[in-house]
Amino acid sequence: MAQLFFRYSTMNAGKSIEVLKVAYNYEERGKNVLVMTSGKDNRFGRGIVKSRIGMQRDALPVDDDTNILSAYMEAESKKHIDCVLVDEAQFLKKHHVEELVEIVDSCECPVICYGLKNDFRNELFEGSHYLLIYADKIEEIKTICWCGRKATMVARVADGKIVRSGEQIVIGGNEMYVSLCRKHYNDGRLSDDTDTDRNQPAFAVKTAKALKIQDEKQLKAGPKPVKMKKK
Numbered sequence: 001m002a003q004l005f006f007r008y009s010t011m012n013a014g015k016s017i018e019v020l021k022v023a024y025n026y027e028e029r030g031k032n033v034l035v036m037t038s039g040k041d042n043r044f045g046r047g048i049v050k051s052r053i054g055m056q057r058d059a060l061p062v063d064d065d066t067n068i069l070s071a072y073m074e075a076e077s078k079k080h081i082d083c084v085l086v087d088e089a090q091f092l093k094k095h096h097v098e099e100l101v102e103i104v105d106s107c108e109c110p111v112i113c114y115g116l117k118n119d120f121r122n123e124l125f126e127g128s129h130y131l132l133i134y135a136d137k138i139e140e141i142k143t144i145c146w147c148g149r150k151a152t153m154v155a156r157v158a159d160g161k162i163v164r165s166g167e168q169i170v171i172g173g174n175e176m177y178v179s180l181c182r183k184h185y186n187d188g189r190l191s192d193d194t195d196t197d198r199n200q201p202a203f204a205v206k207t208a209k210a211l212k213i214q215d216e217k218q219l220k221a222g223p224k225p226v227k228m229k230k231k
Contacts, residue, residue, distance in 0.1 A: 002110045003136035004100060006089070008117040008128065010151045010179035013143035015114040017051035019087045022112060031082035034075050035059040036068070038091035040169060049087045059087065062096065069099040072107070081109055089115030091169065092127030101134050114141075119168050120156035120177065122185070145181035146191050153185035154178075162188045 009015055019035065026033045037049050039061035050056035060071060075081055084103060086092070092100075092113075100111045113135070117128045124132070132138060145151040155178045156163040156170070162185075170176070178190060 002104045002108045004104045004131075004134060005110070005112040005137045005139065006128075006131040006135035007112065007114050007139045007141055008131075009141035010116065010143060010154050011177045012052070012179055013141045013151075014051070015141060016049055016087055017053065017055060018141065019049050019085050019114055020051060020055050020057060022083075023057065023085055026083055032079050034072060034081045034084045036062050036071075036084065036086045038088035039063040039066070040091050041088050062086075062092065064093055066096070067099060068096050069102050072099075072103050072109070076107070084109060084111040086111065086113040087115070089113035089131060090117070090119075090125035090128045091115070092131070094126060094130050097127060097130040097134055104136075116154060118154065120154050120166075121164060121168070122153060123168070125168070143179055145179065145184055147181060147184060149181035149183070151179035152182055153180045155180050155185055155190070157190065160190070162190070 007015070007018065023033045023035055035049060035057065037047065037059040039046060043050075047059050047061035048056055049059045060075075062068060072081065072084060084100070086100070092115075100113070103109050104111050113127075113131055115128060115131070116125060117132075118124055143151050156166070156176060157178055158176075180190075184190075
């Protein structure tokens with residue numbers, strides 16, 4: 001039976017590389033996947049899923065007015081789709097999630113969504129909110145804070161300090177967002193250096209190197225298996 005999966009994490013936990021690995025895993029076995037990503041995230045070009053270690057592939061961009069069910073039916077009319085993969089799922093609208101539910105329940109096609117759960121203010125994104133409601137299975141992709149604890153919060157950083165107000169959606173990468181544990185998110189500490197004038201660029205470079213190593217280990221480990229429906 002097909003299911004809707006929501007695999008969430010904080011920033012820089014390897015969500016995009018998981019999308020790429022699962023897609024490869026299906027295609028290696030002669031299966032077809034439909035990969036989607038948010039049209040809002042254009043850091044690497046529109047409709048591109050790209051990991052921090054450089055792997056990438058084209059994807060169908062999803063805008064606020066995109067009908068995902070119609071896009072799926074169009075793709076299905078050309079070739080059978082065995083799985084739908086959605087990156088940056090936090091940016092989905094309620095109707096997008098409902099359309100994904102319809103793909104699972106009526107078309108019996110598994111859908112796996114990857115995205116953030118909470119934003120830099122520790123509020124749920126719209127897409128994450130409805131995925132938490134509708135998903136059959138909810139799984140956490142873990143990463144760590146600088147202190148070694150599990151990171152559960154996303155901090156927006158400007159001029160070396162945590163920003164706690166502003167627009168919910170501002171696209172950025174390691175230069176703007178840092179994953180922290182709850183304690184250090186609440187304390188506002190970005191490193192073990194207690195100096196408020198700490199060198200944020202140096203910290204960001206150190207963090208990026210650690211995350212790249214984490215991604216490479218994750219790539220070697222391979223993707224989680226997903227049960228495929230029998231035809």
